[in-house]
Amino acid sequence: MAGHPQPLSPRPGIIAALSVLAVVLAAFGAVLWRAEPGGGPGPADWAALRFTVLQAVLSAVLSVALAIPVARAFARRRFPGRGTLITLLGAPFLLPVIVAILGLLAVFGRSGWLSALLGLAGLPPVQIYGLHGVVLAHVFFNLPLAVRLILQGWQAVPSERFRLAAQLGCGPREVWHLLEWPALRRALPGALAIVFAICLTSFAVALTLGGGPRATTLELAIYQAFRFDFDLGRAAMLSCIQVAVAGVAGLVALSTLPEGGFGAGLDRPVERWDGATPGARIIDALAIAAASLFLILPLAAVIAAGLPGIASLPPPVWRAAGVSVLVALASTVLLLSLALPLAATIAIRRRGWLESIGLLGLTASPLVIGTGLFLLINPLTDPFALALPVTAVVNAVMALPFALRALVPGMQDVLRGYGRLGLSLGMQGAGFWRLVVLPRLRPQIGFAAGLCAALSMGDLGVIALFADPERATLPLQVYRLMGAYRMQSAEAAALLLLVLAFGLFWLCDKGGRSGAEA
């Protein structure tokens, strides 16, 4: 596609990519510059790398594999509350780690609901701690994301194709071969790469559910190097390994993306004649019910635990909630101004490596990035005064890969379907953005913005490194309440966080989809 003229310039996107690269590299460079030269990775580091990659591969494959039937069911079915359910299922992704762990354990733990049920039948409690527990938790976090990414891939198929398939007498098998599988092929590699990258930096989840030091991940080793041994060189080296693994995985996955798409349609509502058989109905109903139970039960536990304390939340929690909302909005604006031009450039140039830059921010250890930025800012001004802007920037960079995965396929379709028309009408640059790209990509933009806002709300992130009493965010207050024995208030604050993060997500996502059929 690079060969012919395009209505959009690739330049702003390249500037965006270079800015992200500059922030990450500068932070890395600052840590390395301050570090004393150290040795290479030792046997314990290789063991940590093996475990990290193993659990991340298992988590990614399982999350995406389980997401396929769920996304297919949502693509084929229309029922009241469908849109709300799709949005609601995204909630686990937004929870602070410690809260999600407690929610999961309320269901799957030794004294959880499932163990209680097994106890009634005279069976021993669930053994949740181990590699399977780590994978279960990561699937809980990432299944909703995988479902959304795959669903978006399928929804990019114009309704006219399904109509044509039905007129030609195609059954479910033929529809799968002709339409569903090719669309899935475009969505799967990106979904796998992104879930893999998220799980690669897991630390608290992996350690807690992994049951002990067997479940040592690279991120824990980085944390140890920094906090326990004060070995900055080791921390930077381990972080480089982490980034390299993610980068290779990203390149491999994104380079397998097939060319071509389904062309433009007339945006009529999709009707899926292929899903009308009783067998298909049962399978879809089962998939939706199972996913809903799995994702909503731990959430219900979080809500039930938080409700009693919500009325008596102390004022500092509300203040922190305000701070968090502002940070989330700022990082969302920043994210969109990076992601939209970058997505356009990737669609024009079709270069996988550009998107891999997006993965950088997600997989570079937040501890190393935060420390690096601290080292950069410290000689210039008081880092604590910049705590909130820095948090907003880091959150935006972290959300970039999600936004790109959501935006790039749609952007490709828009340029392929409307690029020549736009050019022939003399539309270029701002005009093409305003009249074609923004309206057509509204659902994806809404989703990306919502995801970034919610992630930014829920992420403890670098604020923990820059914390001072006046500038606490809501996740930090949740941890502080827990650290002060105030479990009930902490659970209520976590519920408030869930409601706010989800509310922001819902507003953006709904705003993007209103009027659209999906």
Next chain:
Amino acid sequence: MRALTFAACVCFAGTAIAETPELTVYTYDSFVSDWGPGPAVEKAFEQTCACDLKFVGAGDGAALLSRIKLEGERTRADIVLGLDTSLTAAAAATGLFAPHTVSAEFDLPVSWADPVFVPYDWGYFAFVHNADLKAPANLRALGDSDLKIVIQDPRSSTPGLGLLMWVKAAYGDEAAAIWQGLADNIVTVTKGWSEAYGLFLEGEADMVLSYTTSPAYHLIAEDDTSKAAAAFDEGHYMQVEVAGKIAGTDQPELADQFLAFMVTDAFQSIIPTTNWMYPAVTPEDGLPAGFETLIQPQTALLIPAAEAEAVRDAALAEWLDILSR
């Protein structure tokens, strides 16, 4: 900016109250939290000093030391508050700290003669359980029992490291055998104290590694008598938390004033019900009602600060080896 403030103070000294001097105290995050001692301490000290006391939170004790090392001579801190005896030798070795001038009668179970660091509170590590549980009498008996425990990772948590030192101080060369006994009791290992305590409150384990003072929170703040700490007959490992003055401070007198204030009743009486530790100097009014119900360990264990780092590294290697099997 600080230099400017200082210059301004020097230039206009004697004219009027030029600018309020500012004392910056780096400490761990739970100290500065709205529910920690920070806000009350700030108020109490500012009443006596005609200054602005500014707390800055940085993770936990070990992260605090990393932060100071990271900043080196350029640090904005005048005081660092929240290190413990597993860190003081490494902290002193940075050469960033200056000797203190505080003399006080410390109510510690061990004698205190450190020239650089002043203790402000202390506590014993202990396994906390529901009061109706019949607790084992020592670590060996715990290892032999079927009880399930949650502990913290020594690489990321202060109590986690405390247990490592506890086993080493009490059992020396037999430490490996104790850990082998405990291995099948450990439900899981968490990143920090909060996660472990949360898991215990959710019923995931019978006991959790915490402090002998933890039941006091439930008793005093929640009127809940259902939690107890298990008294172990081999003794309990101690944590002594200290503060020190940065040598390069531009407020040396204010810093000395703060350290002296730290061992007075005004500061010490805030500690028990905000930090949930024992004050280093018992206030005149004694401890808050409820503290008398806590267990009193017969033996206080503490590895001297100078040996702590060497013991720590060997004990960690042993711990990782046994629990990774």
